Amino acid sequence: MPTLAQARTSLTQDLADALVDLKDREEAARFLSDLCTPAELHTLAERWHVARLLDDGELTYREIHQKTGVSTTTIVRVARFLRQEDNGGYRRLLDRLRERAQ
Numbered sequence: 001m002p003t004l005a006q007a008r009t010s011l012t013q014d015l016a017d018a019l020v021d022l023k024d025r026e027e028a029a030r031f032l033s034d035l036c037t038p039a040e041l042h043t044l045a046e047r048w049h050v051a052r053l054l055d056d057g058e059l060t061y062r063e064i065h066q067k068t069g070v071s072t073t074t075i076v077r078v079a080r081f082l083r084q085e086d087n088g089g090y091r092r093l094l095d096r097l098r099e100r101a102q
Contacts, residue, residue, distance in 0.1 A: 018031070019031075032044075046068065046070050046074070047070075047074065047078050049068060049070075050064060050068065050070055050074065050075055050078045051078050051082055051090045051094065052094065053067075053068070054075070054078060054079050054082055055082065055090075055094045061075045061076065061079070078090070082094075
């Protein structure tokens, strides 16, 4: 019998596989709308927006909070994952978007 951690990892990997199979923005939006409550989807979108603002480097945490209404706790958490954690998810996608824009 798998441990709780193994079960969570398996479920996360299954979700990641589903995300990779999405063909375009419309499919992704439909899947996310089915998967998440409106509040969950809004929270995910806010975190992504904060990551982009942090990556731009033009605003302080306080200015991001004032502009977006996102809590400073969330901003600090996004910044930590953007700059310090080993996952590299934010960084990889932000770099990929920057490369496409060139």
